[in-house]
Amino acid sequence: MPTINTKTKTIYKHLVFTIDSDFTELVDAIGLDYTKYGTDIKVSVQLPAHEVEQYFDEDPEIFCANVLNETLAETCSKVTVRNAKEEN
Numbered sequence: 001m002p003t004i005n006t007k008t009k010t011i012y013k014h015l016v017f018t019i020d021s022d023f024t025e026l027v028d029a030i031g032l033d034y035t036k037y038g039t040d041i042k043v044s045v046q047l048p049a050h051e052v053e054q055y056f057d058e059d060p061e062i063f064c065a066n067v068l069n070e071t072l073a074e075t076c077s078k079v080t081v082r083n084a085k086e087e088n
Contacts, residue, residue: 011049012084016042017064020075027072040077043068046084056081 019027021041027034034041045067047055055066065073 012046013049013052014082014084015045015047015052015067016080017045017060017068017072017076018042018078019064019072023072023075030068032068043072052081 018037018040021036021039024034024036024041027041027043033044035044047067055063057063057066060076060079061073063073063079064076
């Protein structure tokens with residue numbers, strides 16, 4: 001009997017949440033990657049595309065709460081979603 005390869009490739013999305021830099025200490029404690037821009041920090045997260053669809057909301061605060069937590073979401077002003085780069 002022939003072997004069937006049923007491997008599927010997981011597609012990831014790169015999310016960047018813009019939140020107030022007052023939450024830098026909490027972001028550090030959680031261990032998230034971020035970059036500081038003025039009075040904001042941009043928190044980077046990668047999730048499988050199907051999870052992004054599950055958690056997505058047009059309101060950045062709700063989307064941030066669904067992915068990160070409600071405390072960080074309080075000052076989330078923007079979310080950018082793009083395809084994640086493939087790693088070789």
